[in-house]
Amino acid sequence: MKLKISDSKEQVAKEFSEYFKEIATGDKSIHVALSGGSTPKIVFDYMAAHFGNEIDWSKIKFYWGDERCVPPTDSESNYKMTVDHLLSKIEISSFNIFRVLGENDPEGEAERYSQVLDTELPKLNEIPQFDLVMLGMGDDGHTVSIFPDSISLWDASENCVVATHPDSGQKRVTITGKIVNNAKAVAFLVTGAGKAQKVQEIIKKENDFALYPANLVQPSHGELIWFMDKDAAKGISQNPSSTIL
Template sequence: MILLKVMEDIGIIRVKIWQMTECIVNYDLKIFDDLDELSEFFSTELKKQVDSTDNKINLALSGGNTPKYIFKFLVEHFAKKISWDKINFFWGDERCVPPTDDDSNYKMAYENLLSKISVPGKNIFRIKGEEVPEGEAKRYSEVINKTLPQQNHLPVFDLIMLGIGEDGHTASIFPDQLHLLYESKICSVAVHPATTQKRITLTGKVINNARNIVFIVTGKNKSKIVDSILTYNIESKNYPATYIKPVAGNLIWLLDKEASSLLKGN
């Protein structure tokens, strides 16, 4: 019994050490009543960032239903307000499918945003999902490396949009592929654990080198994973999103009320 108690105490200590060294990171948390309010905030912040510099902004887009809503909101309310020619558009990840496929993150962004705003084609840097994945990951890495400024021997995005899956994945870094968080490559090939579909994703080091990282999470089905990650419970060590912590940039979580419903005080 004494040995068991000692082992339990050691376990508690290990949990606390893991929480202190691996997870704790400063972030801003904003909770919105609905998607329109969230989209308004994101759109306004994007405009501020574009207006604050004479240089181009390097933005990595996310796929998913919530970004799709935000893209439509941008078109409806900010199409004439933002200097789109000052933004270079990249993607945080892409499924290995042609750009005409409904699974394509590029197709979703093009149909709901890029085709409806005044952005030069030279500002759009899509991942070619129809190409051989390993070769395309290398090519896209070279494009990013050549286009973006460098810091810490890595490219620096001005803003990266991220979502989160119910399994804790972000971009296309899945729980069974945590090594992608630490790879030296800019982009790598990931494999969806259920469908075995190949994807191309930014790696963790590049994501964490960004000036601004925005998690955009909505829906009751995301409330459990959000609570786990933001309260740093022991399960969260298995979730890739837990390890998104900028080296020198800003991290912000934008949640609707449903996604934040399990957080204390909400």
């Protein structure tokens, strides 16, 4: 595990964008699972503004780690957020974008998207393998759309399952733990003081850490990097702009 702690959200965006560019260097196609949330918005804006012409987007294939079961024009759609903040600002073919069809029946879409991953991604140990999975973490310790009250979904045998938000009851399609932990690289993007307590518990293995799905992110064959601002990391480090291995 690597912890990359920055002074600000904007610095997190810069650090991650540079990391992304490094992964995207080379001749092979790169398969990336994207995250929703407030921090990726900042990251996508920065990436489009500063790396829009420096990355060969024709090699990048985008997928989503989770999606709310809403139409692609809905303000809650992770796909729409990515279009608004990144995809509409770069030169990328529609053939490189594999969205979750949130407008479809959730159970049927989970099955369809499982098959998309099975068909499009290379495999390791017969499991689809992303080059990079971007993750956020909620204030409750959830990641992708696997929540503490349904943490058993993490170990599902399927590539994708239907999850239910514990408060709103909203259905979501989400990849499962076997996909996350089979990736070549997994990057958490976590900012804000509201995340500090859960970050501390997970990193230091304290208190209720075992109850949080984010704690189960443990890549079997790849690297795990937490990109955080100093507010999110205040429980584990008092030294901003530092890298802890």
